[in-house]
Amino acid sequence: MSGTENQMTGAEIVLQALKDNGVEHIFGYPGGAVLPIYDEIFQQEDIEHILVRHEQGAGHMAEGYARSTGKVGVMLVTSGPGATNAVTPLQDALMDSIPLVCLTGQVPTTLIGSDAFQECDTVGITRPCTKHNWLVKDVNELAGVIHEAFRIAQSGRPGPVVVDIPKDVQFATGTYTPPSAAPIQKSYQPKLQGDANQIAAAVSLMRSARRPVIYSGGGVVNSGPEASRLLRELVEITGFPITSTLMGLGAYPASGKNWLGMLGMHGSYEANMAMHDCDVMVCIGARFDDRITGRLNAFSPNSKKIHIDIDPSSINKNVRADVPILGDVGAILEDMVRQWRAAAKDYDKTVQNDWWTSIAKWRARNSFAYKASDDVIMPQYAIQRLYELTKDRDTYITTEVGQHQMWAAQFYGFEHPNRWMTSGGLGTMGYGFPAAIGVQVAHRDSLVIDIAGDASIQMCIQEMSCAVQYNLPVKIFILNNQYMGMVRQWQQLLHGNRLSNSYTEAMPDFVKLAEAYGGVGIACDKPGDLDGAIQEMIDVKRPVIFDCRVANLANCFPMIPSGKAHNEMLLPDEATDEAVANAIDAKGRQLV
């Protein structure tokens, strides 16, 4: 500290503000425009800096860290290319409601607008992909802005924020304002408590239901562990069936008796049919995404809809709510459970008997079924075995994007919130591995596995070097089908089976790749060897790439093709093997 007690340089202010906001880890990559901050990082020991290999990696690490801890993830990048490389994780965090603070270096204030070396308009570029952003030109405002950045990132609907700090501001000396004295933006005061009359109207509608369903989402996880506990209590006292989006998995346990499985494009038949035929839908912290609704004008045509959401812009955005309730899931569920217990003492769950009979028939359809094989590892089987061998451990799962992601959602049973990290809204290939590193940084002794595809993993594979440097024993479990499987599936089913550029011809040797980075490589291609190989992966206390060679052309079902209704879903036994057998690439070559 220089000068009087609260006089500091901008770089010192950054570090002090991070400490005062409880930050213990930051993910970053240096460059000219952030060197004063890196100099301060060098001179302290309270905050651990994790050196990534690409700024995209820093962002996804911060996301995984945030989602698995409930805290804010922090990333630090330089100006120009450092900032532009951060755009993908910022947009990813925006779409999935993940709290991130991204600090970017900027050219000195005197050079802004002069096409200076590594200058870009960071606030302009990141405005649409952040919840809020700032360019700080006065060192005396720096501390207040950083404190406000943390408040905005984590309150209300969580999201990413950017604080852009010119280099001369990092060098300048100014006054440090502690969080308690920092000014706040009065216009941003998210409403947490739900309107009691609206909650009463919802309870009354729920009591009158004969075919109810709870549709829960990522907002329950965002709200914290108490919201998940209250969700479980609500299901218990109402006896309602419950489904969840991809983002909400774990808030209600997969082993729970009222669980219908995930809904949506690759959701279970029973979940989607229940959504289609219900008379009262209770949407809790979900946003009626198009992967959920399918064709909007055919979405759940005969139901009354209750929608709980903290973001007013989510309500009535895609689907009209009959009973909107604005506020935090946890606060609203607390009131809803209390009101239900008071008003519905005489509630007779047998009014739902016919509904549960219909659900049992849909369940019997066994919509996740697949053809087992003794010769080749089916991808679904690989996830089932991975689940069985890791479920009793302290395990966190992340994914990349594609078929493997959907099979993970279908076949890995999540019992608790914050154990499942996936890129839902943006669907970012390359998310899963850095996210897993972020999780492992926060949970050093836990088992952290990235379920990956052979194409996705190549998008951020350079972070193996980061995992090795920090002794982070993250496991990459690749379902290697040699294709961009999800793209191939769509081409097969919706584009005349012309497999345009979805086949990877020059696949790396993943075992050697792991070894080249100083990690461990394991390969397996026989169902009979799988358990032993997975056990070996679990036992290794170093980063592992597990090359699980699976059936090349398996498809992920059920599937609601884009623009179709819930009751028009394709089921596994309705798919044609013949089309797969006739697959050709752009040069007319037979690929099977």
Ligand SMILES: Cc1cc2nc3c(=O)[nH]c(=O)nc-3n(C[C@H](O)[C@H](O)[C@H](O)COP(=O)(O)OP(=O)(O)OC[C@H]3O[C@@H](n4cnc5c(N)ncnc54)[C@H](O)[C@@H]3O)c2cc1C
């Ligand atoms: C290849 C692929 C396939 C996919 N297929 C499926 C699929 O089959 N099924 C599926 O479900 N998804 C699928 N997805 C994911 C999908 O794109 C969406 O990301 C997901 O459905 C959105 O989940 P959500 O509605 O829970 O919203 P989130 O994005 O998690 O949003 C949460 C909502 O809750 C609100 N909220 C946040 N915090 C709070 C709080 N404290 N209190 C109250 N409200 C809060 C937010 O304002 C927001 O409206 C797929 C993605 C990919 C990449």
Ligand SMILES: Cc1ncc(C[n+]2csc(CCOP(=O)(O)OP(=O)(O)O)c2C)c(N)n1
């Ligand atoms: C960055 C990015 N580019 C392109 C896509 C489009 N995309 C979605 S899934 C997919 C294929 C994924 O292949 P792979 O990782 O091998 O997984 P698989 O589907 O085979 O399980 C592609 C290209 C994307 N989601 N993200």
